[in-house]
Amino acid sequence: MLKTLSRAVSSAVRISTTSSTRVLHPLRTSALCSPNSGTVRPFTRSLWMMSDAGASSGYRPKLFRSKGPSPVSRGCVSLHTEGDKAFGDFLSDEMKEEKKLQKSKTLPQMSGGWALEQNGTEAKLIRTLSGEKVTVTFNVNNSVPPNFEEEAEQAQGQKSTESEPDIVSTPNFVVEVTKPAAKHSLVFDCHYPEDEVSHGEGEEESDIFSIREVSFQPEGDGEWKETAYTLNTDSLDWALYDHLMDFLADRGVDNTFADELIELSTAMEHHEYIKFLEDLSGFVKCN
Amino acid sequence: MGVVLRNLQNVVPLRRARLRKDVETLRHILGIQKFDLGVICVDNRKIQRINNIYRNKNMPTDVLSFPFYEELRPGKLPCPLYRDELNLGDIFLGVEYLMKQCQQQSQDLHGILTSVTAHGICHLLGYRHETEEEWKEMLQKESYILNEFNRFTGRQLVPLTKKCSQDG
Numbered sequence: 001m002l003k004t005l006s007r008a009v010s011s012a013v014r015i016s017t018t019s020s021t022r023v024l025h026p027l028r029t030s031a032l033c034s035p036n037s038g039t040v041r042p043f044t045r046s047l048w049m050m051s052d053a054g055a056s057s058g059y060r061p062k063l064f065r066s067k068g069p070s071p072v073s074r075g076c077v078s079l080h081t082e083g084d085k086a087f088g089d090f091l092s093d094e095m096k097e098e099k100k101l102q103k104s105k106t107l108p109q110m111s112g113g114w115a116l117e118q119n120g121t122e123a124k125l126i127r128t129l130s131g132e133k134v135t136v137t138f139n140v141n142n143s144v145p146p147n148f149e150e151e152a153e154q155a156q157g158q159k160s161t162e163s164e165p166d167i168v169s170t171p172n173f174v175v176e177v178t179k180p181a182a183k184h185s186l187v188f189d190c191h192y193p194e195d196e197v198s199h200g201e202g203e204e205e206s207d208i209f210s211i212r213e214v215s216f217q218p219e220g221d222g223e224w225k226e227t228a229y230t231l232n233t234d235s236l237d238w239a240l241y242d243h244l245m246d247f248l249a250d251r252g253v254d255n256t257f258a259d260e261l262i263e264l265s266t267a268m269e270h271h272e273y274i275k276f277l278e279d280l281s282g283f284v285k286c287n
Numbered sequence: 288m289g290v291v292l293r294n295l296q297n298v299v300p301l302r303r304a305r306l307r308k309d310v311e312t313l314r315h316i317l318g319i320q321k322f323d324l325g326v327i328c329v330d331n332r333k334i335q336r337i338n339n340i341y342r343n344k345n346m347p348t349d350v351l352s353f354p355f356y357e358e359l360r361p362g363k364l365p366c367p368l369y370r371d372e373l374n375l376g377d378i379f380l381g382v383e384y385l386m387k388q389c390q391q392q393s394q395d396l397h398g399i400l401t402s403v404t405a406h407g408i409c410h411l412l413g414y415r416h417e418t419e420e421e422w423k424e425m426l427q428k429e430s431y432i433l434n435e436f437n438r439f440t441g442r443q444l445v446p447l448t449k450k451c452s453q454d455g
Contacts, residue, residue: 205293207293207295208294208295208297238291238292238307239304239307239308239311242304246302246303246304246305254300255297256297258297
């Protein structure tokens with residue numbers, strides 16, 4: 001819904017998992033840690049649970065036994081387990097692979113003279129045309145649709161004969177058109193079709209992108225006006241819809257733009273993913 | 288329901304509202320307003336693929352029609368019993384192919400699109416051009432449609448049938 005889009009664009013919905021919850025329990029008894037070890041480190045909840053699960057499989061996570069400053073990170077007083085080491089090694093490999101897959105270190109250019117402003121995962125493309133300002137805002141968070149077909153094949157144990165599918169980012173995007181000296185902007189909430197992301201030779205049946213909602217909003221980054229009428233295109237007269245699409249096309253938001261936006265968003269998302277892996281690796285290793 | 292218009296390509300800039308308006312005028316002339324119709328604009332790659340799948344011709348073309356009713360007598364409107372069957376079918380417009388044609392012949396793209404759509408609608412209504420007799424009948428129908436269209440709109444569209452003998 002356009003009403004919550006401004007919030008959605010700027011903050012992704014995150015479902016936190018219990019494994020990321022950090023509640024430290026003091027260590028009472030431990031069959032894992034020799035009483036003669038130099039340090040006794042508290043378990044995280046996830047490790048405690050893992051050790052319970054591990055009991056049946058014979059797996060016991062081991063703590064590094066430091067005899068002084070940790071060789072991994074000098075002066076670091078946080079937890080370092082073998083799991084963390086394995087995790088760090090995995091992340092190193094993952095980063096190497098992802099960097100190999102990265103087509104370019106620089107982001108692809110949009111045609112049509114769009115200026116790009118980036119703030120973390122949110123980006124704005126801005127263009128001025130005969131005094132009119134057009135701003136397209138999108139967020140790469142939660143912009144990669146799941147590939148249900150591949151997941152189903154994997155679930156059934158079928159080996160895909162092809163290599164892993166390319167990750168494609170198809171973010172919702174908001175187009176704001178502001179005329180000179182106007183108090184309001186005309187705002188369009190646009191989406192890519194669901195479940196029909198082109199994988200080359202697929203039978204696409206929908207337009208490359210669609211307008212979902214249209215609304216007038218106060219110009220600038222002010223508060224979203226909840227009381228402004230929002231036109232939903234689900235049951236809109238098709239002629240009016242086509243006029244709205246032509247309106248956007250005249251301002252550079254056409255099928256070419258939509259295709260290039262996918263390229264840009266995909267590159268951005270990949271870049272942010274690699275950066276996240278780097279940060280995660282640093283965090284795990286305490287670098 | 289009405290005309291489902293889709294633009295699946297980014298090679299040719301299209302005015303959707305203009306195309307829709309022209310198609311609505313054609314529907315009015317033919318008296319087929321109660322029937323749904325699909326008009327899908329595609330590029331050479333896509334229309335070539337469809338041409339290859341359905342006609343074994345691995346090349347782009349200007350228009351491909353997929354009638355909902357496959358055995359209509361030319362010009363006889365279907366009388367469906369159910370609302371779901373108020374459908375004439377889909378017309379795929381090879382807009383990239385047509386754009387090239389327009390550039391070579393210095394013609395207006397949207398005019399050509401409308402003429403080609405009229406041709407496509409005739410196919411959906413059972414007209415064919417595989418024999419001389421069929422070709423004459425279809426040309427006559429197309430000429431009537433476009434003459435009426437030109438009368439309403441002041442434009443000067445001409446039938447596709449006299450130029451084309453390959454589409455289906």
